[in-house]
Amino acid sequence: MAGRLIYLIGPSGSGKDSLLDAAREPLAERGGRVARRVITRSAEAAGEAAQAVSAEQFATMQAQGAFAMSWQANGLCYGIPRLVDDWLAAGADVLVNGSRAYLPQARARYPDLQVILLTVDPAVLRERLLVRGRETLPQIEERLARNAEFTTSMLAADDPSLSLLDNSGPLRKSLEKLFRLIGK
Template sequence: MAGRLIYLIGPSGSGKDSLLDAARPRLAERGCRIVRRVITRSAESVGEAARGVSPEQFAAMQAEGAFALSWQANGLCYGIPRQIDDWLAAGDDVLVNGSRAHLAQTRERYPESLVLLLTVDQAVLRQRLIARGREALVDIEARLARNAQFTAELIAGNGAGLLVLDNSGPLEHTVERLLCCLDHGHSACA
């Protein structure tokens, strides 16, 4: 049986990378793989263990068909290696740190995907982005503005099939809720 594509989305700073890191061993126990993204961001920058490439390398990879999914946001290009299709075909679940703006295309290519929306209170979000210290303040404001555009729209318009995970509290709680959603579906995990 084919595996499930699990597409994790949420505002910048909502905790997607942190959640994936914290849940990694327990996802591995369940045979769920976490995709290593290709990003035109230097490998030294703080954050996830993505593969950093130059814009030219990214364009060449894209032209070769190296990506199952790809998008641009925040001045960067993101690619999800095509290898995920082999993993899915082999029956493994695959978790992708995704883009809200690319949700429709993802659903088109992977209609059976499970979409998880990570949310966090806006004031907490601003503090976390500042504390993370990865972006300049002006970039943080741009990310917050981008966020405002999305969350309400997503919940209102794409509610069907979208599971909301709140990460305003301790990360360990969110890990438990994520695993519960994967194992049992949303209604069992309030």
């Protein structure tokens, strides 16, 4: 039986990567997987959970059909490896760090995907981006502006297929909520 794609989205800085990192082991114990993104950013900024590539490498990988999904945002290219399709076909549930803008395309390709929207108090969000310090101040302001636009439109849409998960509190609590939402 095919597994389910769980598409985690939310503002930059809301904690998607942190939650995915925390979910990796407990999900693996239940037969699930967390996808590793390919991103055109430096290896240092990409961290362990993503593969850093140059723009040229990304274009080559894309031309070779290396990605199940790919998008551009924040001046970067993002790819989700084709490997996730093998995992899904083998029956594993797969968690991915997705893009809000790419949701319609993701839905078209995976009609049964489960969408989880992370929310976080706006003041907490700003603070988290500043403390993380991965982007410059103008880049952080751009991300906050992009987030404000999406948050308003996504919540206004009142989409019943969207599950909301508030990550304003401790990560451990959010992890418990995530596993409840995905029924694991």
